[in-house]
Amino acid sequence: MSKDNPLVYSTETGRIDTPKAVVQRPKGDGIVRIQKQTSGRKGKGVxxxxxxxxxxxxxxRIAAELKKKCGCGGAVKEGIIEIQGDNRELLKSLLEAKGMKVKLAGG
Structure with missing residues (x-):
């Protein structure tokens, strides 16, 4: 067995559970950035x-609170919170109320 194709099943013991690697996200600079994105989303902005x-x-938990305050959907993917719609100003004010330093990034 190679590293690319690890053993996942054996006829003797059945399914072999492989330990999940914990993904370490890079440390930020302490500034929360809010960016609007529409590319690859069929024109729908997030x-x-x-x-x-x-x-x-x-x-x-933070994403659930923001979605509730904005009245829209969203998700958390790879350490990035996605909130549907263009609510950047509202999101900025909500996060600043939590004591975070927030910047609007991009267009």
């Missing part, structure tokens, strides 16, 4: 919030 140094559970 706000990407990056730079929050927190674990996945905390990011999910």
């Amino acid at each position: 706000c990407l919030i990056s730079g929050i140094d927190a674990d996945d559970a905390t990011l999910a």
Whole structure:
């Protein structure tokens, strides 16, 4: 077996659980950035919030709170919170109320 194709099943023991690697996200500079993105989304805009140094559970809790306040959907993917729609100003004010330093990035 090579590194590219690890053993996942054996006829003797059944399914072999491989340990999941914990992905380490790079440390930010302490500034939360809010960016609007429409490319690859069929014209639908989303706000990407990056730079929050927190674990996945905390990011999910923050995302749920932001989605509730904005009245829209969203998700957490790879340490970046995605909020549907263009609510950058509202998101900025909500995150600043939590004591974060926020910048609007991009166009």
